[in-house]
Amino acid sequence: MATVVPPDLELFLTGWLRSNITDVDGLQVGHRTPDGYDGSYPLIVVRDDGGAQSADRVVFDRSVGVNVCGWTRNSPKDCRDLAARVYGLLTGEPDILVGFAEGSSVCAVVPDGCNGPYPVTEDAPYCRYYMTVEYSAAGIRQS
Template sequence: MTMVMPPDLELWICTYLRAQLADVSGLKVSNREPDDYSGSVPLIVVRDDGGSQSDRLLFDRSVGVTVRYGPRNSPKKCRDLAARVYGLLTDPSVCLVEGSPIAGISEDGCNGPYAVAEDADIARFYMVFEFSAVGTVENTEI
């Protein structure tokens, strides 16, 4: 029997962004925001919002990405990092990276980065991506 599981896009995108943004000093990339985050270092949070299975091996996935960094009244560094993240995740070559589960980018489903107003004095930008992604295939024996 062959089992197809949805890809772990959060893990893959976090790993990919860490490698591509290795030049960003102090950068943290995760699938959740630390409780004690102060805004003193750049932070990227990746969240897979799920989606449907469009084919035996393909999954339609919506992914939200938040970038936080620096004071809210001085958002330039945060916005520039968010724009760079957007560029990396909408570049068609992301589908060709070794090990990438991303098979296609739905360009009309990619939006942002948008400034997000909040109470904390930390700049925040948010963006959304829609991908077609290849599931993980496992052979199982009964």
């Protein structure tokens, strides 16, 4: 019996961002903030927050939360610029559409679910911006 499961957007998007942002020195992209992270290198963290499954059971709405961290809290420009760039890439950079990338299950960007990037106020030595992106994504058939 075959089932349809949601795609692993964390895995896909972390690899896709790594391959599309190659000019930021020391950039790390992953699915969680490393223990003891101090902002000494730029970091993008992608988290799939899930979502609903369509009535036909083959398409999934996926909400993705993304944190962009690094540099210092008192000098946010570099972090803000990288966050804006990430947002542009994830929501439809005209030359690099995430839905047409090899291995992508993204069918469409859902504009109402795309927000940010917002500065995060916290007691940390580094700067952080947060954004959400929502996709309609094809499920993966498993036997």
